[in-house]
Amino acid sequence: MTKLKSPFTVLRLGVSLFKLEHQQIFYPFITIVFINFLVLEILYFSPRYPLSVFFAPIISHIWGEGYLRYPMDLVLLPKLFYYVQVLILLFLSSFLIALIVDMVNAINNEEQVNFKVSFKRSLSGYVYIAAYSFLSLLLFKLFDKGYGLLLNRAFKIHSTAGIYFWIKKFVFYFTPYAQFIYGIFVTAFLIYIPILIILEKKKFLGALIGNFKVLFGSFWLTFALVLVPTLFYLPILLMHSNITSLAEMTSPEIQVVVLALNVFVTTGISIFVIAAATTYYLYKKENP
């Protein structure tokens, strides 16, 4: 039996799950990407007729009429999309991602992977999965708030040279990467909650306590399991932070391309991370 002591061995096993013979394991990914793309498409066309009939009054009331015109509408688009994405994540994506847990378990038990069966088996945990998703978001926002305080403090530094100047510069330029790092930390910190909800049929609180029990002694391995696939997000992050120059070099529509790529990559990463973590959890369970 393979010993799962290195995160790379777990990740290799995780990759081996995504074979065409288990093709229904791809269904959650396809569904999430489709729904996100559909929303993105609708929001992209929102300032134009006929969708503008519904969206224009809302946008002009909240953000001003200027955001209905090209290319300012594309400046607002990521914000609008983010709001809808949060809702999709809380009520749909998180559950669909959690279905992977059941599918990996089925593969482990040498059963046929079936999206409908996994859906039915996991449905009882829907509310707890949504609660887990909400907790992750809350924790992420708390880190955001903490970093915001740090930014405010850095803003008050008036030095134009020396160590304080460099600290200020570092804090400002590091912002997107800080979000990236505490995002990984939050994911790793709570990753076993959906696994316990789906596989052990635990309620939210039980899953939360169980999560820390599993994490105990294997936090850094879990952290590496999340970190390595998430590194694929770095190019998207770079694009996000240089979106203005990218738009100047190409066209304002690049914003839509980056958002679409973002959906594709983040969904892929989330699904792969949960599959790898489930593999590790099942191994740990079978080899206590």
Next chain:
Amino acid sequence: MKKLTLVLVSILLFIYALLTFLSFRGDYCAQQELWGINRKFVFISSHQESTPDYVIDQQANRYRVFAKKYSGSIYGKAAQLMIGNLYALRKNYTKARLEYQKAVGPDKELSAQAQLAIARTYELEAHWDKALAAYKSIIQNYPTTSSGFSLPLYLSSHLVASGDQKAYTDDDAVSFYQKIAAKNPKSKLEYNALKMIAICQLDQQNWSGTVKTMQEMMLKYPIGKVIQEAVDGINVLCVTKLHDYDMGINIYSQFIKKYPGHSADPFLSKMIKDLQLLKSKNLIIQTSPVPVIK
């Protein structure tokens, strides 16, 4: 899986095609197209010296084709205005004015912009009389457009090159903005007009008038940003110019009385206490002019 992916991609493509078809040749398409042409204009204007004439002509043609395609719309007129800008870049002001004139139409904001551009070309040619007449006609015909609204302030701070005399006095500007404020009560226009009055009064060194205008602003528009701006101005003027602490104290007391429980009340109460402290110590603070470093 392949079938499912194909179906979902087809749905997305169908929706995209449908929405593109439905919005075809609408305002948004015109904005997109004009933005693309303007992008080239920005490049030309930042490389004026090295841009050959044929490139200017090509750009003018792009605008002409666009103006024809969207004739009758505001975007067509905007393209006409841009042709004028192209000629103005080449200092061909006569031709530029002809194009600007074509941009004047039913849209007041754009028409005011076109007239303003005409006036500017006269000014660049040093035909001040013609420029002034054009400026005054904008103030008269388009007083509430952004171009017309800011002009009195511009003119009041503009000296006639020959006689070192203002073509449009601060008093003229103040009376213009007072009329606007009176005609548009409880509106953004009134607020902006009050702000302009305060700027003109500051220019006139009419300190008590400025304080009164700022008082009117904060009492009529009790919004955080307005209050902060007004308080900053009132404090500085009452303490350093008027040496009248009671004036500030009265204004803040009046605000607290008019808006009991307002979120700015604790801040204003602190301001009252600070002013009272300064008054009790009979301090006279004066601002001194910044020395010119040669």
